[in-house]
Amino acid sequence: MRHLLITLSLFLIFPSAFAQQKHEVRAAWITTAYALDWPKSKANTPAGIRQQKEELIAILDKLYAANFNTILFQARTRGDVFYPSSIEPFSAMLTGTVGKNPGYDPLAFAIEECHKRGMECHAWMVGIPLGSAAQVRGLGKESVTRKQPGICVQHKKQWYLNPGTPGTKQYLMQLAQEIVTRYDIDGIHLDYLRYPENEPKFPDRKEFLRYGKGKKLDEWRRDNLTEIVRYIYKGIKDRKPWVKFSSSPVGRYRNTARYQSNIWSAYHTVYQDVQKWLAEGIVDQIYPMMYFRGNNFYPYALDWQERSNGRHIIPGLGIYFLDPKEGNWTREEIERQIYFIRNNGLAGQAYYRVGFLMNNTQGLYDELNEQFYIHQALQPPMPWINNTPPTTPTDLKMSVQGGYTTLTWNASTDDDEQNEPYYIIYGSNSYPVDISNPEHIIAQRIKKNSYVHAPIYFWEACKYFAVTAVDRYGNESEAVQLESR
Numbered sequence: 001m002r003h004l005l006i007t008l009s010l011f012l013i014f015p016s017a018f019a020q021q022k023h024e025v026r027a028a029w030i031t032t033a034y035a036l037d038w039p040k041s042k043a044n045t046p047a048g049i050r051q052q053k054e055e056l057i058a059i060l061d062k063l064y065a066a067n068f069n070t071i072l073f074q075a076r077t078r079g080d081v082f083y084p085s086s087i088e089p090f091s092a093m094l095t096g097t098v099g100k101n102p103g104y105d106p107l108a109f110a111i112e113e114c115h116k117r118g119m120e121c122h123a124w125m126v127g128i129p130l131g132s133a134a135q136v137r138g139l140g141k142e143s144v145t146r147k148q149p150g151i152c153v154q155h156k157k158q159w160y161l162n163p164g165t166p167g168t169k170q171y172l173m174q175l176a177q178e179i180v181t182r183y184d185i186d187g188i189h190l191d192y193l194r195y196p197e198n199e200p201k202f203p204d205r206k207e208f209l210r211y212g213k214g215k216k217l218d219e220w221r222r223d224n225l226t227e228i229v230r231y232i233y234k235g236i237k238d239r240k241p242w243v244k245f246s247s248s249p250v251g252r253y254r255n256t257a258r259y260q261s262n263i264w265s266a267y268h269t270v271y272q273d274v275q276k277w278l279a280e281g282i283v284d285q286i287y288p289m290m291y292f293r294g295n296n297f298y299p300y301a302l303d304w305q306e307r308s309n310g311r312h313i314i315p316g317l318g319i320y321f322l323d324p325k326e327g328n329w330t331r332e333e334i335e336r337q338i339y340f341i342r343n344n345g346l347a348g349q350a351y352y353r354v355g356f357l358m359n360n361t362q363g364l365y366d367e368l369n370e371q372f373y374i375h376q377a378l379q380p381p382m383p384w385i386n387n388t389p390p391t392t393p394t395d396l397k398m399s400v401q402g403g404y405t406t407l408t409w410n411a412s413t414d415d416d417e418q419n420e421p422y423y424i425i426y427g428s429n430s431y432p433v434d435i436s437n438p439e440h441i442i443a444q445r446i447k448k449n450s451y452v453h454a455p456i457y458f459w460e461a462c463k464y465f466a467v468t469a470v471d472r473y474g475n476e477s478e479a480v481q482l483e484s485r
Contacts, residue, residue: 125175
């Protein structure tokens with residue numbers, strides 16, 4: 001503990017010692033449930049559609065300006081969705097009416113706009129909860145409780161998919177496959193894959209007697225959730241292996257050597273055996289909901305990293321506590337957590353939720369933009385899936401006209417024939433361009449083998465350029481360099 005306090009004090013005294021990483025996940029959850037973050041308007045007219053789109057563009061523009069690179073877009077809430085589905089109805093948040101088509105595809109629009117800005121878009125799906133009895137009634141005949149009652153259960157006036165029924169994993173897989181198959185999605189993010197908190201009397205006795213096979217109830221429930229993770233992971237990878245599969249478990253896995261977590265832990269409280277998911281390699285990323293501070297954050301962040309098995313651990317930070325109506329946190333709490341995450345080699349940060357970034361609560365957005373995320377960052381690679389980079393681009397050429405620099409090069413190839421590589425543009429005033437320095441990243445996720453550099457400010461102008469190719473697993477090629485004329 002003494003060592004931990006000393007380390008934290010060093011973060012505060014010498015923050016510049018912990019430089020920005022070239023590879024870092026910088027994510028934000030865009031919450032569509034109850035329209036908390038988006039949409040604020042209804043898409044019932046052409047003007048309404050435009051306004052709804054403009055609201056989302058404004059969010060993405062602001063995140064892009066602060067060098068965020070990952071959007072967790074809530075595509076499924078509780079039994080309804082934000083894309084045209086053959087399984088579940090459109091959310092009423094889009095038009096005010098359950099099942100009504102908003103006149104465009106919100107998920108497709110979100111993906112397209114994210115990719116324009118070089119950001120990944122992950123489809124955030126709520127897993128097990130289906131909502132209150134009133135919510136379920138509001139979905140009418142389109143509710144899964146009506147279509148597939150055998151996989152649903154009611155408990156304390158709330159409806160759930162039943163993890164103990166094999167049909168549940170198949171139903172969630174159908175939803176995930178619908179998105180993976182139809183969209184150029186970068187990830188599936190499964191949230192609320194858990195039993196209700198501290199509810200040992202969850203009504204699954206019939207399924208336990210049928211499928212328990214001599215296990216203890218706690219063990220069986222954990223295995224049920226693990227099997228859902230395993231089933232969906234395999235289904236996604238069989239179709240598109242580069243699509244990341246992630247989950248957001250409860251923020252403390254279980255007890256550490258010195259700190260007790262039984263009052264609220266993934267393992268004990270909601271039956272999530274996340275260590276098993278990581279050890280078995282059936283998740284690519286974990287976004288633990290670490291909405292804590294002090295000794296309820298730091299030891300458990302290290303615990304997640306120690307259990308990671310090389311997968312990406314991206315702590316979710318509870319920035320809603322910066323709002324006086326939600327808590328009494330100060331911005332320094334979040335700053336210390338970011339320093340700690342970086343210094344201990346975790347894969348990045350995620351912020352719940354984006355509305356508090358948009359509102360610049362306690363100046364957090366400005367601080368990220370001006371201090372922590374000054375430069376762009378690339379996605380961390382996934383060597384457990386693929387570790388072969390594309391071939392190096394060749395024959396880099398440059399022309400300058402009217403203050404614009406046009407770069408062209410010969411395309412790279414990748415060992416994954418399903419995907420063409422993207423390109424990363426680097427620039428600096430030193431030759432050769434040091435591509436290990438994130439300060440030199442100009443643009444990423446460029447699809448074409450050409451790029452026009454049009455600096456807004458004179459200090460953004462570069463004398464030298466380099467281009468690399470990167471695949472969808474995050475593997476980056478060597479650079480082709482070109483000295484400016």
